[in-house]
Amino acid sequence: MTSGRVTVYIAALLARTEDGWEASDTELDDVETLSDLTELAREASTDEDTVLVYIEQEDAWFGVVRVDGEEDPRIYLSDAQAAARSSYGEILLTDELLGRDPEDEDELDDLDLDGTEDGEPTGYDTEEEEADTDAETIPAGPIGDRQILADLGMPEGELSSLDTDALSSIADALGVSDMLEAVR
Structure with a gap:
């Protein structure tokens, strides 16, 4: 609940x-x-x-x-x-605020870097675990x-x-x- x-x-x-x-x-x-x-x-x-x-x-x-x-x-x-x-x-x-180059992100989006094929599970058990991984790239x-x-x-x-x-x-x-x- x-x-x-x-x-x-x-x-x-x-x-x-x-x-x-x-x-x-x-x-x-x-x-x-x-x-x-x-x-x-x-x-x-x-x-x-x-x-x-x-x-x-x-x-x-x-x-x-x-x-x-x-x-x-x-x-x-x-x-x-x-x-x-x-x-x-x-x-x-923003990408600029985070020091990211948006062009690099576009290139990475095209690659399959998680070891899965399109449509296969990513290996994350929950959305929370996926969000935690994203949070690691954002400074505290x-x-x-x-x-x-x-x-x-x-x-x-x-x-x-x-x-x-x-x-x-x-x-x-x-x-x-x-x-x-x-x-x-």
């Missing part, structure tokens, strides 16, 4: 404007890819200003995605292995751009030391705590 524990996510958008920061709670229901998330952030921006997307899985991990205009998004995750077990975390764990702990918030008032060391409820600390550093509480 499985427990009926519901995974709780917190998601917020923090958009810099001429008048300071604007905070809003956001829904991630329609977000399936990093491109979707980046587009959501850009829609919240005026004049291509900085937007931060904060995602937290309660008591497990948090991630910050920074979108500056049309530049590629910058990503920081507090715990890559924990994020890999989450649908939203998987979105943020923080991953990504540790300087993502440095120019906004949160140095690398402070960001790396955050655990759960990091959103409050990030909001404090940006000076938007009151605004964020109003939208929560």
Whole structure:
């Protein structure tokens, strides 16, 4: 019998404007890819200003995605292995972030490296064992751009030391705590 524990996510958008920061709670229901998330952030921006997307899985991990205009998004995750077990975390764990070359992965997909023929069992007894093997290729702990918030008032060391409820600390550093509480 499985427990009926519901995974709780917190998601917020923090958009810099001429008048300071604007905070809003956001829904991630329609977000399936990093491109979707980046587009959501850009829609919240005026004049291509900085937007931060904060995602937290309660008591497990948090991630910050920074979108500056049309530049590629910058990503920081507090715990890559924990994020890999989450649908939203998987979105943020890009090949680039993991230091993988996507072309190499395509070539490996074409090879039969597990000793089985197409359609034969892989030898994994459960999906959990297969997931554990995948987790071995993902580093434990923080991953990504540790300087993502440095120019906004949160140095690398402070960001790396955050655990759960990091959103409050990030909001404090940006000076938007009151605004964020109003939208929560």
